[in-house]
Amino acid sequence: MQNEVRQFVIDNFLFGQSDRQLDDSDSFLESGIIDSTGVLELIAFIETKYQVSIADDELVPANLDSIERVSAFIERKLQAKAGVPQ
């Protein structure tokens, strides 16, 4: 999962320039990786690839602002979808 998210971020926002140091905990906002439209692309990626739907109040940096956070967020969504109690 973490690798899939990382690959998406590198391909889609860094255009494959992975020589740039990108740690799993780096903030997308602070490092400028995601601009004002990037977050919409990220949401579209999560919703399409993992077939989950994201509510408006979930669209916060706490869920979406690093590779780590996005991966954990997707895990939670998938578990909720599968009916696993959280």
Next chain:
Amino acid sequence: MCGIAGALGLSGQPINPDHVERMVRTLGHRGPDDRSALVDGEAALGHTRLSIIDVANGQQPMSTADERYWITYNGEIFNYVELKDALLAKGHRFTTTCDTEVLLHLYQEYGADCVHRLNGQWSFAIWDTHRRELFLSRDRMGVRPLFYTKSGNTFLFASEIKALFAFPGVDRRLDAQAVDQFFTFWTALSPRTMFEGVFELPPGHSMTVAGGQIRTYEYWRPRYDTFDSTLDADSAAERLLELLVDATRIRLRADVPVGAYLSGGLDSTVITALIKRFTTTPLRTFSVGFEDPQFDESSFQESAIRYLDTDHESIRCTASEIGRVFPDVIWHTEKPVLRTAPAPMFLLSRLVRDRGFKVVLTGEGSDEILGGYDIFKEAKIRRFWGVRPDSKLRPILLRRLYPYMKNIQAQPEAYLRAFFRTSPEDFADPFFSHLPRWELTSKLKLFYSPELRARIGAFDPVHELRTKLPESFAAWDGFSQAQYLETAHLLPAYILSSQGDRMSMGHSVEGRFPFLDYRVVEFASSLPPHLKMKVLNEKYLLKRAVDGLIPPNVQKRKKQPYRAPDAVSFFGPNGNTPEYALELLAPERLQEDGLFNPAAVNRLVTKARAGQELGVKDNMGVTGILSTQLLVDQFIRNFRYDHNAERGTPVRHRQLPVRAER
């Protein structure tokens, strides 16, 4: 309106007339009505003419009766009637009715200081055959272009860079630091151009070349040092209207019919209204409409046409048409662009020319001088919120920004806040208003190749700009600082050139801009900022001044900046990518040109082709990279000085006799 060119041998060596002819021939589009070259030993002046005033007698280069002073001139001096009266009273005698001759006599009378008396848009060169001195000048706001370079021991100048490159032996190399400025500020900053060793005479500057020395100096600049606090809103609005009416009136002086662009926005509607209400000029208006509703303003255009009862015609612009003409657009801009917005203006000027019009009035400049841009509003909201970063209510204002940008409006609340978050420490930065824009644009540097990075080295464009600000800049309020950055840089270097002069003159059409009358500009900069943007109401004073003159829905509408489809013009959903784009963005070609990383560009192209809507940054990336590649292709790899040399009449030659006293 015309094209000018010329050369001066700095050690007195004579100029070959054929070389000046080559320069002149590149500028056929600027002046299809007459072309000529004059050589006087070490000096040469070339000219291509678009006849507007005194069509029969205004040929150039023109001289004083004694043939001491010779001029080659591009532009209009709108107050030439008044200046001529004053010169007649001083004993000057005239043989034509055109403004060129007035300018020549004004120089004879006042020398270099004559520019302070001019109200107009100009670039010109005057050759003094006695003192063997060349004087060049460019208008205050940078409406008309003027470039120069030194090749060996020859000084060269011209309206466009292509004319300089036509002179044998001039080097054509891309300036890596200019590329870095472009991917920061959206343009190279004058005097730099995209080419090493080629410079622009900045707006508000004059220059003398004599005795082998080149001297450049500033005679005017926008200032925001003191505000007139005695003015109340009503009298300020009244004064503004008075000035605008007169600025429009004198810009209708022409011996050919005059048209206007009517975009449906506030500014062009105001200009059209002033022509209709305060003059008797028969008026034709022109506009661009778009297939894509997010860019189209046809409904506002229609209400303005109805309300003002103008004879109107428009073109409907498609993305694929933009893609098709884009190489021609870059041939004329002579610099890369991050937006395709110049292309529809190029198509529009073709319509205007085809209808037999040589002159159009437009609303350019109003946003800069009267406070219309969203970037001013954005800075104001960020400041207001930054004072109380914990406020829950203040950031709600962020929703008022960029109402026309779907992607921004779709932003989750928390993200919108994160993007615009500011703290009071940031307020002191003189670039507070513009840093977010420049930082976003700089993200495109990700596409640079290692070679380009190496050529740019430690150069930091933002730092360099800090060292070049006017002395009093730091003392100005934030609103004025932002206004200065727009007025002194992006206005001349993009709006008036890439989107203005170069697009209209590409089809032999001259633009005139009443908002950029220097009296209007100086009055506007004496106004306190709250009269320009009242709370968050942009161009407040202008709206107040024209109350009742324009349709209420245009007066009250949300500002929508003029934009056009970008990446989709090259990589649309229909899959029709122009041949040149495939060629110039192919990995082998990118590798050879050495500017951009082929793998990264390839991923961007793949993303653009996938058909999903691209964000601002990616759109700018596609357009900026492709236009840079086009620039290299047309001006460095495959430059042809006779690219469109067949346009216009044969070049007339004249050689002055060698003087005995030399």
